Amino acid sequence: MSEQRSTVSRTLTIGTVALAPPFLSLSLLLLVIWALTAHGGYFWPMWPYWALLLIVAVRGVYVWDHSRPEPSRRPFDALLGYGCVWSVALIAIWGMSGGSYFWPVWPMLGFLLVLGAPWIWGRSRTNRNLEVRVDELTRTRAGAVDVQASELRRIERDLHDGAQARLVALSMQLGRAEDRLAGKGADAGDLELVRQARMEATAAISELRDLARGISPPVLADRGLEAAVQSLADRTGSNVTVNAEIDHRPPPAVENAAYFVVAEALTNAAKHSTGAPVRVTIWHEHAELGIVVADNGLGGADPGGSGLTGLRQRVEALDGWLEVRSPAGEGTTVRAILPCQ
Amino acid sequence: MPVSGPERAPVRVVIVEDHALLREGLMALLTENGIDVVATAEDGPGLLRIVAGHKPDLAICDVRLPPTFTDEGIKAALEARRHLPSLALLVLSQYVEPAYSGELLASGESGVGYLLKERVSEVRTFVDAVRRVAAGGTALDREVVGSLMRERHSSEAAGSSPLDTLTVRERQTLELIAQGKTNAAVARELVVTLGAVEKHISNIFGKLDLPATDGDHRRVLAVLTYLRATGG
Numbered sequence: 001m002s003e004q005r006s007t008v009s010r011t012l013t014i015g016t017v018a019l020a021p022p023f024l025s026l027s028l029l030l031l032v033i034w035a036l037t038a039h040g041g042y043f044w045p046m047w048p049y050w051a052l053l054l055i056v057a058v059r060g061v062y063v064w065d066h067s068r069p070e071p072s073r074r075p076f077d078a079l080l081g082y083g084c085v086w087s088v089a090l091i092a093i094w095g096m097s098g099g100s101y102f103w104p105v106w107p108m109l110g111f112l113l114v115l116g117a118p119w120i121w122g123r124s125r126t127n128r129n130l131e132v133r134v135d136e137l138t139r140t141r142a143g144a145v146d147v148q149a150s151e152l153r154r155i156e157r158d159l160h161d162g163a164q165a166r167l168v169a170l171s172m173q174l175g176r177a178e179d180r181l182a183g184k185g186a187d188a189g190d191l192e193l194v195r196q197a198r199m200e201a202t203a204a205i206s207e208l209r210d211l212a213r214g215i216s217p218p219v220l221a222d223r224g225l226e227a228a229v230q231s232l233a234d235r236t237g238s239n240v241t242v243n244a245e246i247d248h249r250p251p252p253a254v255e256n257a258a259y260f261v262v263a264e265a266l267t268n269a270a271k272h273s274t275g276a277p278v279r280v281t282i283w284h285e286h287a288e289l290g291i292v293v294a295d296n297g298l299g300g301a302d303p304g305g306s307g308l309t310g311l312r313q314r315v316e317a318l319d320g321w322l323e324v325r326s327p328a329g330e331g332t333t334v335r336a337i338l339p340c341q
Numbered sequence: 342m343p344v345s346g347p348e349r350a351p352v353r354v355v356i357v358e359d360h361a362l363l364r365e366g367l368m369a370l371l372t373e374n375g376i377d378v379v380a381t382a383e384d385g386p387g388l389l390r391i392v393a394g395h396k397p398d399l400a401i402c403d404v405r406l407p408p409t410f411t412d413e414g415i416k417a418a419l420e421a422r423r424h425l426p427s428l429a430l431l432v433l434s435q436y437v438e439p440a441y442s443g444e445l446l447a448s449g450e451s452g453v454g455y456l457l458k459e460r461v462s463e464v465r466t467f468v469d470a471v472r473r474v475a476a477g478g479t480a481l482d483r484e485v486v487g488s489l490m491r492e493r494h495s496s497e498a499a500g501s502s503p504l505d506t507l508t509v510r511e512r513q514t515l516e517l518i519a520q521g522k523t524n525a526a527v528a529r530e531l532v533v534t535l536g537a538v539e540k541h542i543s544n545i546f547g548k549l550d551l552p553a554t555d556g557d558h559r560r561v562l563a564v565l566t567y568l569r570a571t572g573g
Contacts, residue, residue: 157410161360164435168458169362175462176370198462205459209435219438222411227440234439234488 013067016059023052046096050089057085076119083111138319142253142341145317149216149253156216164208171201220259224249229262229280236266239275244282250289250340257314257338258282258289261322264307265293265334272297272332287340294333301326308334351377352475355397357388357414358433359406367401367461374468383407385417392421392428399452399475404434404441415441419448427451431474433458442485446565454480454521469526479521479561486519489568506548514541519564 030045038044061081090104178194212218220228226244233240249255262280269278276297283290301308303324315322320338354376358364368378380391384406392400400421406413418430429452430445442455452474460482461467470480490504490512507515510531517527528538546553551563 160405160435161410165360165363168435168461169360169366171459171462172363172366172370175464175467176366176373179373179464202459202462205435213436218405218411218436219440223438223440227438231438231440231488234491 013063016056016063019056019059023056027052050092050096054085054089057088058082061085076115076122079115079118083115086111141317145253146251149251149256152216152256153221153252156212156218156221159208159212159215160218164205164212167201167205167208171198171205174198174201216256217259220255221252225255225258225282228255228259229282232259232263232266233280236270236278239277240266240280241277242280242282244280246282246284246289248284250284250338253318254289254338254340257318257320258291258336260314261291261311261334261336262293264311265332268301268307268334269293269295269297269332272299272301272326276331284340289338289340291336291338292333294331296331298328299326299330299332300328301332311336351375352399352472353377353379353395353397354399354401354471354475355379355388355391355395356381357384357400357402357406357417359383359403363403363458370461370464371468371471374464376468376471385413385420388417388421389424392425396425397428399429399431399471401431401433401471403458404432404436412441415444419444422449422451429474429477430454431456431471431480433461437482437484439485439488442481442489446479446562450477452477452479455485456480456482457484470521473521473523478523479565481520481561481565483516483520486516486568489519489565490516503549507545511541511545511548514538515545515564518542518545518561519568521561 027045027049030048034043034045061078061084065078065081087104087108090107094102094104174194174197178191178198181191181194217228217231219231224246226242226246229244230242233242250258262282266278266280269276272295276295278293278295281290281292281294301324303326308322308324312322315336315338318338320336322334322336324332324334326332354371356364356367356371356378358367358381364381364383368381371378379395379397382388382391388400388402391397400418402414402418404412404414406417414434415432418432422428422430426449430448431452431454432441432445433456434441435458437455437457445453445455454470454474456467456470460470474480504512510533513531514527517530522530524535524538524542528535531538543553545551546563549567551567
């Protein structure tokens with residue numbers, strides 16, 4: 001397709017360049033005739049020159065129009081090109097014929113009218129198409145974000161019912177084996193081996209739990225944002241107070257994003273505020289969820305850091321808005337607004 | 342309070358767990374240790390039927406049960422207790438959330454336990470917890486107690502928390518009491534004498550201004566009430 005186009009444009013260009021030798025010879029011939037016959041009088045060759053230039057210009061516009069890639073080509077551009085060539089040609093005629101009353105203004109105005117009408121029509125059609133496209137993209141993106149949120153909850157549930165449950169069963173069996181061995185007065189080395197295997201299984205369970213919690217915290221799905229944020233604050237262990245007013249549950253995607261905003265902001269606070277009090281405020285009104293996480297720590301968090309950038313992307317995917325203010329020495333404030341459709 | 346003693350009546354238990362592997366394992370573990378598993382169920386309605394029929398001492402429940410796999414187990418356990426107030430509850434979960442422990446503790450006077458599932462692998466400790474809860478005691482996972490203590494600590498103005506006045510040993514003792522451990526168990530775990538534990542406890546109750554109580558369960562409740570009370 002694009003190869004075909006470049007072949008066309010090459011043929012056209014070669015065709016245009018091929019015009020040069022006959023046109024140049026013709027121009028020279030005209031000049032010689034004028035020099036031999038007119039003895040410095042009226043320079044009549046300007047009229048055939050004008051005609052030749054006009055042919056070259058029209059040809060040039062044609063080649064330019066056909067040499068561009070298909071998607072960026074609009075019929076309107078070629079029309080504009082030809083219009084410019086004609087306007088310049090008319091002005092040239094006006095100039096060559098003495099330049100009195102500027103009559104080319106009328107054909108040029110007419111041309112503008114002819115050109116303007118389809119331009120305006122084309123613009124309004126483009127706007128309508130854009131509106132339809134924006135609606136479509138908004139709808140499909142919201143769908144994708146919702147699907148992602150429910151997929152994450154499904155993965156968490158699969159981990160819980162699959163690997164985690166099996167590991168619990170394994171650690172239980174190891175515990176029973178250890179207990180029986182101890183009851184039979186088994187060798188201390190054997191007993192220690194089983195005990196270590198049980199500890200390993202327990203450690204794996206604990207790691208898997210942290211992983212699952214990072215994917216989609218179960219308490220968020222079960223009890224909603226307020227309980228999940230409170231649990232997060234408890235686990236963070238620093239000086240965190242939570243003040244949440246959420247009258248009904250926002251969609252899962254919004255809950256997830258809000259949860260991870262608080263989680264990341266608390267992690268950040270723990271890093272930068274060295275035990276200073278942190279306040280988490282969440283409210284839900286006018287179909288919007290607002291979150292503020294503020295600490296009185298040292299400030300100086302990098303808003304371009306990977307954690308905060310990831311958060312911003314998460315929030316913006318929901319048409320939300322996130323702001324991080326962290327002047328050195330004045331604490332850090334993370335603010336986010338999430339629309340709930 | 343039943344702490345030990347060879348002539349205990351067998352504890353009658355019902356297990357509610359939707360995972361066959363875990364259900365069977367748990368049943369074998371308890372049976373091996375002289376606990377009478379009277380029935381098992383896979384969901385909340387199953388538990389209610391068994392409770393009505395068998396009148397067990399204790400229900401051991403998973404939190405996530407069909408059909409919604411959210412907190413069905415806690416709801417079913419609380420519902421079962423409404424029908425049979427003497428029923429002790431031991432809830433097992435792969436996650437512990439302080440919010441759930443509050444609901445369980447507030448649900449009545451009989452025994453309550455809330456443990457991470459993997460604690461079943463520490464067979465001796467788990468069986469002790471089962472017996473303790475069945476007898477009206479408390480078994481709270483150390484993770485729950487830890488987060489309650491942090492929460493209590495952070496809700497006080499910095500530096501003025503009565504928890505700060507406790508010595509390291511007293512804090513450790515407080516955590517173990519909150520988990521529902523008896524004095525003897527605390528003494529074993531901290532490798533100190535029973536007398537030392539009693540001394541720590543009287544110091545803790547003095548410093549935190551808690552009323553002196555007799556009985557392990559009331560003592561646990563006093564400590565937990567203190568930890569759960571918000572400072573503001």
